[in-house]
Amino acid sequence: MYTLKFDANLCKICPTCDCLVLCQYMDLDIDKAKEEIMKISEGEDSFVLQDCVTCYGCEEYCKRGNHPFYLITERRQQKGILTSPRAITKQWINIGEPRGKYRLGEIKEKILSFGFMPEFLQLVKGRLFDDVMPSYVFGQEFFCNVVYIHFANTSIIKERLPMVIDNFKKLGVQEVVCMHDECFGSFASLAPAYGIEVPFKSIHYFEYLYNRLERLGDEIRPLNIKVAYQRPCSSRLSPDKHHFVADIMKLIGVDLVERRYQGENALCCGGIFGMAFGYELANDVQKRNIDDMVDSGAEYCVFNCPACQSTLAAKVTKKGIKPIHIIDLCRMAIGEK
Numbered sequence: 543m544y545t546l547k548f549d550a551n552l553c554k555i556c557p558t559c560d561c562l563v564l565c566q567y568m569d570l571d572i573d574k575a576k577e578e579i580m581k582i583s584e585g586e587d588s589f590v591l592q593d594c595v596t597c598y599g600c601e602e603y604c605k606r607g608n609h610p611f612y613l614i615t616e617r618r619q620q621k622g623i624l625t626s627p628r629a630i631t632k633q634w635i636n637i638g639e640p641r642g643k644y645r646l647g648e649i650k651e652k653i654l655s656f657g658f659m660p661e662f663l664q665l666v667k668g669r670l671f672d673d674v675m676p677s678y679v680f681g682q683e684f685f686c687n688v689v690y691i692h693f694a695n696t697s698i699i700k701e702r703l704p705m706v707i708d709n710f711k712k713l714g715v716q717e718v719v720c721m722h723d724e725c726f727g728s729f730a731s732l733a734p735a736y737g738i739e740v741p742f743k744s745i746h747y748f749e750y751l752y753n754r755l756e757r758l759g760d761e762i763r764p765l766n767i768k769v770a771y772q773r774p775c776s777s778r779l780s781p782d783k784h785h786f787v788a789d790i791m792k793l794i795g796v797d798l799v800e801r802r803y804q805g806e807n808a809l810c811c812g813g814i815f816g817m818a819f820g821y822e823l824a825n826d827v828q829k830r831n832i833d834d835m836v837d838s839g840a841e842y843c844v845f846n847c848p849a850c851q852s853t854l855a856a857k858v859t860k861k862g863i864k865p866i867h868i869i870d871l872c873r874m875a876i877g878e879k
Contacts, residue, residue: 590614691732720746772847794872815827
């Protein structure tokens with residue numbers, strides 16, 4: 543059985559306890575935060591286990607790499623603390639169950655992983671992906687299952703993620719370009735946290751996009767538009783790749799507006815909040831987030847995660863802001879959209 547690498551001594555000596563102090567959905571000072579994280583580390587009850595909204599933020603806030611969010615998830619499952627109704631949790635787990643049905647493109651050493659998100663089958667096209675397509679995988683057999691930490695269920699991830707990694711290994715691939723943050727986070731963050739070996743190089747698609755745009759530099763025409771970026775929760779598992787958002791915007795002549803809720807201070811799309819914690823919380827978070835985009839003068843809301851786009855697209859449109867996926871924004875810059 544895979545065991546989480548967590549060191550309680552690091553929490554004891556941490557002078558800031560940023561993992562909980564910086565949380566946007568709970569209000570804890572340093573003393574209270576340290577008290578609660580020590581309770582959790584020792585397996586005791588804590589109100590944090592009830593109130594955590596699963597935004598993944600504490601994984602980024604902890605600069606010691608001690609995996610506080612994974613620990614919270616482990617303790618919730620051990621104590622039977624559900625973050626969603628049991629029927630919804632079971633439904634989601636069944637959706638991702640491997641069933642031997644998947645789609646493979648032309649398998650090469652370098653491959654795109656769409657996980658189990660069909661939106662990428664339509665997004666990934668044109669010159670941005672000429673050097674790797676049609677080499678891709680899609681289906682439950684290649685689905686990272688990281689979404690289940692939203693549902694306080696690490697056991698299903700520890701069961702399925704090694705199988706997913708083994709399926710990539712059987713294909714003989716050397717590099718996997720992950721088209722979703724959770725896919726990349728599963729290989730770069732979650733697998734190492736549990737001592738699961740990853741025998742190939744995982745590449746965040748932001749890095750891939752940036753490098754590809756640099757090679758297509760002569761074709762780029764600056765867009766000269768103002769955009770707000772909707773950072774997804776799963777981006778918290780790979781914060782070292784977040785800089786590529788600003789790098790890409792600069793490359794294609796886009797003004798990434800300054801606003802309150804960006805970077806480490808970003809707010810979730812709220813998609814998971816409705817079914818798990820109530821629509822009052824979801825509506826409040828979405829309103830503050832979108833109002834902030836409006837106040838910043840953004841003309842477009844740029845999405846990374848298709849689930850975030852599905853949740854917020856209609857709402858930002860009502861506020862006069864155009865929703866667009868970052869891939870389509872890049873395709874605009876090279877004249878394909």
